[in-house]
Amino acid sequence: MIEFWLSAGLLLLAALGFLLIPVLRGRKVQAAEDRTALNVTLYQERLQELENQRQTGTLSEEQWQNGRDEAARELLADTDGAESTARVGVLGSKVPLTAALLMPLLGYGLYLYWGAIDDVERARTFVEQPQTIEAMTARLEAAVKADPKSVEGWYFLGRTYMAQERAADAAGAFERAVALAGRKxxxxxxxxxxxxxxxxxxxxxxxQALADEALQADPAEVTSLGLLGIAAYEEGRFEEAIGFWERLVAVLPEQDPSRQAIQGGIARARERLAVPTDTTPAAAATGQLRVKVDLAAALKDKVQPSDSVFVFARAASGxxxxxxxxxxxxxxxxxxxxxxxxxxxxxQLKISGFAQVQLVARISRSGNASAGEWIGRSQPLPSSTTEAQHLTIDTADGQAQ
Known part of the structure; x- marks a missing residue:
């Protein structure tokens, strides 16, 4: 921003310089006019002196006429070019001076109407690649604030919110994108x-209405197919889940990294269809971990009762x-x-599907599961562990390793 205004100031000074040249010339014109007036006065005095000498008989008629002609030639020689300069003088003094005074105001007004310094600043900001997902989120939030009608901005902001597990914020962003771009x-x-x-x-x-509308417009819409499969699986409708996921696998490219996970979900759904539901304690313990979560005494004065606490398990690797x-x-x-x-x-991502997992507890005042103020982590442990694990939140989130 500073570089822009410095450049604009230099250009303005150059423009004012061209406009003020006639004003400076006007001073020379005034001096020329004063000299011309003096020459005319001297000419008149010379004529009066010649007339007096003729009347007293000092000059003959021929001498008197020669003297008048000589005085006239001197006057013409002294005032040669002064008239053309004087004609320019009126335009070169008042009009350029007025234009010079109005130029900054006019330029500033035109810039406010047509200028694009905000776009220049945004372009400069987006040149640098963000180092964290939080930085990317902040950048996208600034972008949609500056341009609320950007469909791409709202779409990518929603995707970023989903990556941060901020599903509610993502829903709002996608709703704005739909309002702007139509029901794609x-x-x-x-x-x-x-x-x-x-x-x-x-x-x-x-x-259901949103998924049906999306698939009616595009039967191969991948997000809707995957979502319908998830909902069917969670409700125990395994045949429907298999159907939706098979349709999804059929339209995904061969190199798509999510194909393997979806095929794993299809395999588990088929297993659930083939194996009757087991409600015994042993079956209930499969893929289940018990975690005792506590807060370090040193942190109790640094948190608030309403701060969110996220307790989750994730794969030790992968x-x-x-x-x-x-x-x-x-x-x-x-x-x-x-x-x-x-x-x-x-x-397709369940505790029982991984050999080792890590337990994490995070305190986040903003309600963001992916970043917070304090954290506690366990060492990797088998996903089949049955005894309760103890997890203490005792470390600043940014210092946890």
Missing amino acids: PELLGQWAQALYFSGDKQWTEQL TPMPLAVKRLTVADLPTEVSLSDSDAMMP
Whole structure:
């Protein structure tokens, strides 16, 4: 911004210089006019002197006439070019001076109307690549604030919110994108998915309507197919889940990294169809971890009872996405929670599907599960562990390793 105004100031000074040249010339014109007036006065005095000499008989008629002619020639020689300069003088004094005074105001007004310094600043900001997802989120939030009609800005902001597990915020962003771009299938699918996860994975008539509308417009809309499969699996409708996921696999490119996870979900759904539901304690313990969560005494004065606490399990290696999540508040601590396959965020990503997992508890005043103020982590442990694990939140989030 500073560089812009310095450049604009230099250009303005150059423009004023051209406009003020006639004003400076006007001073020379005034001096020429004063000299001309003096010459005329001297000419008149010379004529009067010649007339007096003729009347007294000092000059003959011929001498008197020669003297008048000589005085006239001298006057013409002294005033040669002064008239043309004087004619320019009126234009070169008042008009350029007025234009010079009005030029800054006129330029500033035109810039306010047509200028694009905000776009220049945004372009400069977007040249640098963000180092964290939080930086990307802040950049996208600034972009949609500066340009609320940017469909791409709202869409990518929604995707970024989903990556941060901020499904409610993502639903709002996708809703804005739909309002701006129309009811495009891919936007409807993303909107429905965000609503599903922000609503604690409860299927509603609104979600069904959005998914149906998206698939009616595009039968191969991948987000809607995946979401319908997830909802069917969670409700025990395994045949329907298999059908939706098989349609999804059929339209995904061969190199798509999500194909393997979806095919794993299809395999598990088929297993559930083939194996009767087992309600014995041993079966219930499969893919289930018990976690006792506590807060370090040194931190009790640094948090508020309403601060969010996220307790989750994630794979010790591989995908960083949480496998199961529970949300509490600081006021609930200490407490014991159970994380199981039924808490999975995605049916193809379950605790029982990984050999080792890590337990994490995070305090986030903003309600952001991916970043907060304080954190506690366990060492990797087998996903089949049955004894309760103890997890203490005792480390600043940015210092945790």
